[in-house]
Amino acid sequence: MIIIEEGLHTTIQDLGRNNYRSLGFSLSGPMDKTAMRIANFLVGNDDNDAVLEISFLGPTIEFTCDTIIAITGAKMTAFLNGYEAPLYRPIPINKGDTLQCRAAKKGIYSYLSVKGGIQIEEKLSSRSMIARYNSEEFLSRKLNNDDYLPVQPYSFTGKIHWKLDHQIFDYIQKDNATIHFIEGPQISWFNADSVSEKRWKVSSKSNRMGYRLIGQKIETIKEQQLLTEPVQFGAIQIPPSGEPIILMADGQPTGGYPKLGQVIQADLATLSQITPAKEFTLEKCSIESAMKQLHSQEKFLAQLKLILSYKWREMLHGTKL
Amino acid sequence: MQIQYIAEDAVMMRLGDIIDIGVHRQLITLQKQINNGNYLGITEAVIGFTTLVVYFDPMHTSHITVEKLLRDLSKSDLEIxxxxxVHHIPVCYDYGLDIHYVANYxxxxxxxxIELHISAVYTVYFIGFSPGFPFLGGMNDKIATPRKAAPRQSVEAGSIGIAGKQTGIYPGQSPGGWQIIGRTPVNLVKINNEQPTLLQSGDQIHFYPINKKEFLETANNEGLEQ
Structure with missing residues (x-):
């Protein structure tokens, strides 16, 4: 496929670059892992296959071979050869088709999967864009006009009459979302109770590296210099200004700001999709509760993956289960 | 030793809160054992000055199993x-935008x-912040200088900086608030190499001075961002 118009910030993402954090590389991967994995399941891919992450304003793409795509995540208007393209279902594509992605109406990050995944060469065992490393090579920069992304040709002549229930994506931009967090290593340095009493907003000066929160200044009750230590996606850091910064998918692997909390993994997708105007609250929970919610989310995704793989088998071989 | 479950997929071990070469050696020994150990479900061990975090797949192992592994490994007194x-890294101090400030300070x-900077032996405590960025220990306190009040919008790749008692090298162009005392033409990150960063935690560094002509020659060979 060819990028005709690059969009605001379009990147390639798989589930991230494990094993290189010790050398300073961010984990990266999608901001909304749930939507990204579902996009892959819809076209019969593995969880880790590389997709396009589209941020707020989408690109225009021309397909250079037959394939199947799916769009999930933020509710985005897209046009396929001029006709509105459906979300949350597989869409057969013919060579020469053009997909125009427009602005997200609900949420920020949309995911475009292609059958077999984007076949770009891996860098350090991953196809996620490398954060804070500048070069003109692929995966060291956002996508530009005229970039060519290889895709395996795949022709599908059958009909597709189904789509996923949009309610699966109701976590995106719901009103008054509650984002849960567990205690961070330096929670006792702060007046932490005040965090839950306030309504928060995400600043527009936020990106894949971090979300700056607007709401109030968190009071420090223990002044101490922190020695730089490992940090991860979801860490709620309190810099000297007192205004929290939550590290996101491209967060650096080590950081020197003290951490009040850690957003639970089950709520990271919700957090990543909150646009600057929306209010939300932060609420502390136990690690046991965090694990329980993670397991139930994983169970749901595993079931969805299984159901969609049956769907694919049925469409390809006509065998009903 | 203090253990904390800092995320659903992470256990942190803390050995005090003072920068110490002995603590650092303990941490890299443990890190190597874990990263070379092929333990089920464990993705990676990452270290800071006095901390080590083990990241794992919570679908394949648990906090308790990881904690037990950390406690067991810490008991065995394996030394590297x-x-x-040891790396000998050339520095052109003519590019030290803040070297006069540091001298005056x-x-x-x-x-x-320059003499104080090149006479010390530096230890890479860990790599963090950005690809290949070394956090170095060992700098002479006589040149310790506070960060700049206002950070620069852009610091060149290879710039050697001082921030308080720390010294480090910017591997790529980035914004930065450290006092820049020189620049190395050596490229610290080569993404297509199997070992993509020149430096790793535990390595030692000696700096030596070069002139601008030598800088430009090496920078060309190294493909340094200029």
């Missing part, structure tokens, strides 16, 4: 037997700053 990798000459 091999001597550290300490009431010494620029030559003395």
């Amino acid at each position: 037997s091999s001597s550290p990798t 300490h009431q010494i000459t620029v030559e003395e700053v």
Whole structure:
């Protein structure tokens, strides 16, 4: 496929670059892992296959071979050869088709999967864009006009009459979302109770590296210099200004700001999709509760993956289960 | 030793809160054991100055299993037997945008700053912040200088900086608030190499001075961002 118009910030993402954090590389991967994995399941891919992450304003793409795509995540208007393209279902594509992605109406990050995944060469065992490393090579920069992304040709002549229930994506931009967090290593340095009493907003000066929160200044009750230590996606850091910064998918692997909390993994997708105007609250929970919610989310995704793989088998071989 | 479950997929071990070479050696020994150990479900061990975090797949192992592994490994007093990798890194101090500031701050000459900078042996405590960025220990306190009040929008790749008692090298162009005392033409990140960063935690560094001509020659060979 060819990028005709690059969009605001379009990147390639798989589930991230494990094993290189010790050398300073961010984990990266999608901001909304749930939507990204579902996009892959819809076209019969593995969880880790590389997709396009589209941020707020989408690109225009021309397909250079037959394939199947799916769009999930933020509710985005897209046009396929001029006709509105459906979300949350597989869409057969013919060579020469053009997909125009427009602005997200609900949420920020949309995911475009292609059958077999984007076949770009891996860098350090991953196809996620490398954060804070500048070069003109692929995966060291956002996508530009005229970039060519290889895709395996795949022709599908059958009909597709189904789509996923949009309610699966109701976590995106719901009103008054509650984002849960567990205690961070330096929670006792702060007046932490005040965090839950306030309504928060995400600043527009936020990106894949971090979300700056607007709401109030968190009071420090223990002044101490922190020695730089490992940090991860979801860490709620309190810099000297007192205004929290939550590290996101491209967060650096080590950081020197003290951490009040850690957003639970089950709520990271919700957090990543909150646009600057929306209010939300932060609420502390136990690690046991965090694990329980993670397991139930994983169970749901595993079931969805299984159901969609049956769907694919049925469409390809006509065998009903 | 303090253990904390800092995320659903992470256990942190803390050995005090003072920068110490002995603590650092303990951490890299443990890190190597874990990263080379092929333990089920464990993705990676990452270290800071006094902390080590083990990341794992919570669908394949648990906090308790990881904690037990950390406690068991810490009990065995394995020391790294091999001597550290030593790097000799050239620095052109003519590119030291803040070297006069540093000299004035300490009431010494620029030559003395350079002499103090090259006479020390530095240890890479860990790599963090960005690809290949080394956090170095071992700098002489006589040139310790506070960060700049206002960070620069852009610091060149290879810039050597001082921030308080720390010194480090910017591997790529980035914004930065450290006092820049020189620049190395050596490229610290080569993404297509199997070992993509020149430096790793535990390595040692000696700096030596070069002139602008030597800088440009090496920078060309190294493909440094200019």
